[in-house]
Amino acid sequence: MIRYIRWCAYFCALLLAALLANLARVQVWESAAYGANPANKRPAIERYAEPRGDILVDGRPVTGSRDSGQLLRYERTYTNGPLYAPVTGFSSQTYGTSFVERAEDQVLSGTDPGLSAFPLWYELSRGRPAGGNAVTTVRAAVQQAAYAGLAGKRGAVAALDPATGKILALVSSPSYDPAVLSGTGTKVKDAWTALNADPARPMLNRALRETYPPGSTFKIVTAAAALDAGVVTDVDAPTRTPDPYPLPGTSTLLPNAGTGCEDASMAEAVQWSCNTVMAKIGVQVGLRGMVEAARRFGFNGGEGLRVPSWVSRSNFDTDMSQDQLALSAIGQFNTKATPLQMAMVAAAVANGGEVTYPYLVERTTQDDGSQVRRGDRRSLGRAMNPATALRMQELMVNVVENGTGRNAAIPGAVVGGKTGTAQHGVGNAGTPYAWFISWAKAEGAPLPQVAVAVVVEDASAHRGDISGNGAAAPIARAVMEAALSG
């Protein structure tokens, strides 16, 4: 019997070995796959187990965390949600994250390895450092001015510091309160459905994600291209342009909104926003020259900008006939730009021709404020020669002082600007978009401190550059005033 008892014992040992081997399979080999299974709630539970770090504007948090007592415990709160929604985006247990909430998610949720001096310790202890903060470049006063200016209208504002690329304001109107998307449950689902069904599209970040025909504001790009290419050497020389201007190779006549454009100089053409002159100059620069100039300003960026949220690609067609090129040179045809891109155009002029990479997150910090990473000034290259930039500054100042952009003038400051009215829709039937791009420097300051692009979608039906000046320029002025007084 002894022998058989031994065999039974061996059999039990075999069972134990099988158990241990299978456990090793489940807990070591399959562990990662189980963790990655979308039905496994653990990652979500862990993610929301601690309060999320905050997004800061002017050093003060515009976000918060609330203990919901639910499985996914901490939910996001927003102070002044609609004002900062285009910056913060939302953070939702149900719908994920967007904008800075998404771009800096690792820091905010505490999973960024930079949050700990000893990442290995957290690896071993299975703990997690407290969520870090994202300090934005946005300035509350500038943001407020832009938001107040757009109140009741559809549109967007992007404001930059031209020298550094810091984004000072990013506003989209109408906006929404991202707080309604925090958490789980039917209320959140209903809010999401309602926001998506709203024809005004409140969740669309128009400053970064919507592209508009830039209209006459694009003439700044065309003028700079002409000066750099030597097509125009004297901005005050007459250009011998007929009014209306027959588009090359067609019988279509391109008109002007106002009068006095016949045979005008480029300076006058910018001042009064002459379509005819700028279209002709664009054709003279040629397709390759125009495409190259637009690219240098940031159009057609292959991978698109990241600020750190991705920005829609602004477009200037690379394959066009002469008449299409003429229309594109005045910001029509297929030319499309985000408000941020047009703010970069104004900033390039203000910054002596250099385009700085726009960025929204000044730095990320640990819970205690010590720095994790900082967003640095980066150059995107040179859009035009410094001499061209100086000449363009003069032209833009002239627009505000003597031309179509008088509504942007600020006493005691140098302001350069350009109006725009973009036709769109089938047969240009849509209400035109009113544009204004500008920059400003306080009297005595060495460099312009702010560049702005404003677009108002539902501008009153006054055609021509009047609407850019009427609807968009006052908003730009308020934004620039707020930036200069800071």
Add this chain to the structure above:
Amino acid sequence: MSALTAKVAEPAPPPPPGAGAPKRRGVELTLLTGAVLISVLGHLYVGLATTGRIPGPATRYAAGLSAAALLAHLAVRIRAPYADPLLLPIAVLLNGLGLVLIQRLDVTTPGHLTAGDQLLWSALGVALFVLVVALLRDHRVLQRYAYLSVAVSLVLMLIPVFFPAVNGAHIWIRFAGLSFQPGEFAKILLAVFFAAYLAANRTALALTGRQLFWKLRLLPGRVLGPILAIWLLSVGVLVLERDLGTSLLFFGLFVIMLFTATGRIGWIAIGLLLAALGAYAVGTFEPHVHSRVDDWLNPFASIERGEGPGQLAQSLFAFGAGGLLGAGLGHGQSFLIGFAAKSDFILATAGEELGLVGLAAILLLYGLLVARGFRAALALRDPFGRLLATGLASIVALQVFVIAGGVTGLIPLTGMAMPFLAQGGSSVVTNWIIVALLVRLSDSARRPRPGKEPAE
């Protein structure tokens, strides 16, 4: 040359009379102190990790556990001084760890606190342990009650049929707010019966019977008949009650004990074959079992159907989340498993929070307990004692394998309680009685035989 060999082979001088095998009660006390200490520290750790405070009843818990361990130790010291010193400490440690895990799960299910009940049941278990060790002076007494045992065990198994099913199985009886699984006790009684019957009829079973072919001889029906009938009856009742785990356990127990008694491996093979056919039939035609088998073959099917993870998938997720080192006591999410987290799936919590390392340690503790049972079986001299020790050790081993294999996806899941670890009163009490019997058997095994010289 032969003289030299003879000299070497000469046995060591016999120990002086009265000394016998070392008693090792001091070792037992030291190990017990360690087991109590680990459990109390685990209790404190769970409190600190989940609520940030030392749990309120910590002092009572520590005092209760120490008192229980001390009482059990005194009973062994007085009544079974030669008992194996590992058995009691392993039982105390496993029971203590079980209480820690249940207390930890109580934190996430505040509406359904069970640690208190489990503590009471454990106390009752220890009390019965003391009672068995104190009153049962010689295990051979049990041999006399073989037929009484089998009668009582069949009655116990049949009772739940008359009570409403709980979670699809007719294995509980509810009485005065307490729920109870009589089948748990039946397994000890059945082991006693098998051991007694096989010990009495061993020779007839091993040597008689008509030759079929080669070495295979038909077992004599007169001897095999009664035991086969009882075994079939018990398994039949269990299948009727849908207690698959216990029917699997009874089948395994019967085969192991029959093999130990007769050494007939051919019959075991035929038994296994028949069992496999039966299992296949049940697994195909019985919907309750069929779904268990489906779950085992594809634990994530419900996720693919969009119904969310089932219990087994959640259990696997929990084990996976534990990884090698575990999330730490109180830091896991095993409550996601749902209602059986404290009972059938308690190992998932251990796996998630203690990791592969902790779980392997727990399984090795069971392995050690079983090994010590077999060791007693080997050292015992009477066939009944050997068979009983083998049977009891096998019960523990099979239970651990069936439930641990089930929750980790090694075999289809059958509801059963992890000995000592899982929440469940009848299970804890029964396992304490098993350990008490093993203590008694090991004491007999290691006790020096009076008046008999060690060497022949």
